[in-house]
Amino acid sequence: MHPERPSLRIGPYAVDPPVVLAPMAGITNVAFRRLCREYGAGLYVCEMITSRALVERDPATMRMITFDPGEYPRSMQLYGVDPATMGEAVRMIAAEGLADHVDTNFGCPVPKVTRRGGGAALPYKRRLFAQIVRAMVRAAEPAGIPVTVKFRIGIDGDHTTYLDAGRIAEAEGAAAVALHARTAAQRYSGEADWSAIARLREAVTGIPVLGNGDIFAAADALKMVEQTGCDGVVVGRGCLGRPWLFRDLQAAFAGQPAPEPPLLGEVSRVLRRHAELLSEHLGEHRGVRDLRKHMAWYLRGFPVGSELRQRFGLVASLAELDDLLARLDPDVPFPADAEGPRGRQGSPGRVVLPEGWLADPEDATVPAGAELMHSGG
Missing domain, CATH: 3.20.20.70 (Aldolase class I)
Structure with a gap:
């Protein structure tokens, strides 16, 4: 239901x-x-x-x-x-x-x-x-x-x-x-x-x-x-x-049945599309390098082999990516163990706060030097 x-x-x-x-x-x-x-x-x-x-x-x-x-x-x-x-x-x-x-x-x-x-x-x-x-x-x-x-x-x-x-x-x-x-x-x-x-x-x-x-x-x-x-x-x-x-x-x-999980061939196509879009946005060199961080997530659980997996993580051009993708078996089904948590998990830890931060919740003073000058972090 x-x-x-x-x-x-x-x-x-x-x-x-x-x-x-x-x-x-x-x-x-x-x-x-x-x-x-x-x-x-x-x-x-x-x-x-x-x-x-x-x-x-x-x-x-x-x-x-x-x-x-x-x-x-x-x-x-x-x-x-x-x-x-x-x-x-x-x-x-x-x-x-x-x-x-x-x-x-x-x-x-x-x-x-x-x-x-x-x-x-x-x-x-x-x-x-x-x-x-x-x-x-x-x-x-x-x-x-x-x-x-x-x-x-x-x-x-x-x-x-x-x-x-x-x-x-x-x-x-x-x-x-x-x-x-x-x-x-x-x-x-x-x-x-x-x-x-x-x-x-x-x-x-x-x-x-x-x-x-x-x-x-x-x-x-x-x-x-x-x-x-x-x-x-x-x-x-x-x-x-x-x-x-x-x-x-x-x-x-929408109450519709779940679509079938993708075979490795479709995952390869998505990965290639991601590389294309990143290359349009950042240029091929930077775009393909930026894709490297996504490789382990896309290939998680698939029987790709450690050497090929390592090469995906170091890919430097669209041509090299195409060559690596051609080595994958497109008919491999989506692995059950690729489900579940992904990305950073880390471990719990003490939160680093400004000195005396917890003393007065009603204090509206803007913390000194608090504004970051960079984005995305």
Whole structure:
């Protein structure tokens, strides 16, 4: 039995199926988003963009906000810790028509981010968090750009922030919230606590609540909706080396049978298409090098042999890629052990925070030297 299909709207945009591609640094560039979009509808978010780098028109950041001509709505995720800079970045996006939807990153657990009070550390400072969301929403309103907010359960088990963050985001005019159902201390390890998504859904009733964490197959998405009542799902690591997951999700939410998993021949074709799109975006040399990180994900579980696998990981040109792909047996079925978690998992650890960060959750001071000048990390 299928749960009742949620109807998801992010501001003026209907998202059908209710599926969002999570921004992933070094992954969700215009090439990968296009590849995923060719498999199914949804909302596809570009890599995280740093608000200060955007405002200062850092050349690398300006290249990162490339969107495909057919991509709509164009979705950008901003990172920042200063309400003034975040507001200015959204005003710039609105004035120059750079995106149609802005998401906000309060979920990143990476030490270089949390030690500055950013990412998953920031919602602990309730007033500062509210000021950032308010500044962004006010800057976005005249252009009709919806602002959404993504966060984690909290810093660790003793410092949970997600229910306050959800209520504050809703009160300040966010169009939706998304919860990665892990703490920052968990990083990507262990299991996501989907019951937290259900509790957030009970606390936030006026805007959509999206769930994120441990969706590695379309059935996981249906299960999350059924168990938590969330309005949609956010998919991150589950689609690494598997962009056809969006085809499976589209079928699942439409109540259709799951498509057959691809044979190695189809996986080869997808891999080749990914290389082509990256080459168009970055040039062949950089594009093929960028593809290397995806090889282990695409070939996971297939009986490829260690020597060939190693050569895929060092590929330097489209011609060399074609030669390697020609050596694969196209009729090999998709391996059962390729299912399940993929991408970084790591281990839990103490969250690195600015000195005295936990002393006063009401302190709205912007952390000194907190603004990052680079994007996507």
